[in-house]
Amino acid sequence: xxxxxxxxxxxxxxxxxxxxxxxxxxxxxxxxxxxxxxxxxxxxxxxxxxxxxxxxxxxxxxxxxxxxxxxxxxxxxxxxxxxxxxxxxxxxxxxxxxxxxxxxxxxxxx
Amino acid sequence: xxxxxxxxxxxxxxxxxxxxxxxxxxxxxxxxxxxxxxxxxxxxxxxxxxxxxxxxxxxxxxxxxxxxxxxxxxxxxxxxxxxxxxxxxxxxxxxxxxxxxxxxxxxxxxxxxxxxxxxxxxx
Numbered sequence: 001x002x003x004x005x006x007x008x009x010x011x012x013x014x015x016x017x018x019x020x021x022x023x024x025x026x027x028x029x030x031x032x033x034x035x036x037x038x039x040x041x042x043x044x045x046x047x048x049x050x051x052x053x054x055x056x057x058x059x060x061x062x063x064x065x066x067x068x069x070x071x072x073x074x075x076x077x078x079x080x081x082x083x084x085x086x087x088x089x090x091x092x093x094x095x096x097x098x099x100x101x102x103x104x105x106x107x108x109x110x
Numbered sequence: 111x112x113x114x115x116x117x118x119x120x121x122x123x124x125x126x127x128x129x130x131x132x133x134x135x136x137x138x139x140x141x142x143x144x145x146x147x148x149x150x151x152x153x154x155x156x157x158x159x160x161x162x163x164x165x166x167x168x169x170x171x172x173x174x175x176x177x178x179x180x181x182x183x184x185x186x187x188x189x190x191x192x193x194x195x196x197x198x199x200x201x202x203x204x205x206x207x208x209x210x211x212x213x214x215x216x217x218x219x220x221x222x223x224x225x226x227x228x229x230x231x232x233x
Contacts, residue, residue, distance in 0.1 A: 002154055035219040037155070044223035045205065051218065088155050092218070098171050099157035
């Protein structure tokens, strides 16, 4: 059971908007930044969003992040086939003194 | 080009030990705190351990505290994970990841990742 809760799957057709939620608590998301990682099986994972809503250079602006209270979300607009991957939210947990991840959401492009 | 390359994985019997290595290239290794993150089959990512860039402070997940030890050799641009008393629950792909230290702060996210090395604990 992951400390951060994500839906196991999400899907959409090309061009649609998909949103992934991540729910935590005051010891993690509520008081710390949220990062999102994309993992296509095979290649290395990569950071997609950091500090709740910041995009590293090279990440398309189709990807956006937000946070409110103890929840965060990742939105993918204009869904493309190459967006098929597993997406993980992560945050520092001050009670556990550990980085915690969500269970991951598998995005499928129909 | 920036690279993190893990090695040392394999099949090991329960109760035995294994040491993983992660070789870094293409960036200033000593500017990064280093982490190990694992993914068990069919499961999500789990943070395992962290070693700071200069202070050598170390942090561990409860699930590995007392059994695993992280270390680094900045002269060899390498971070290690010594894993003792292994059990089937430790079966996973182990990734090393880097977190930049800049302007007196760690950036708070893992911006460098390797492709992982598979550890299978089985008799």
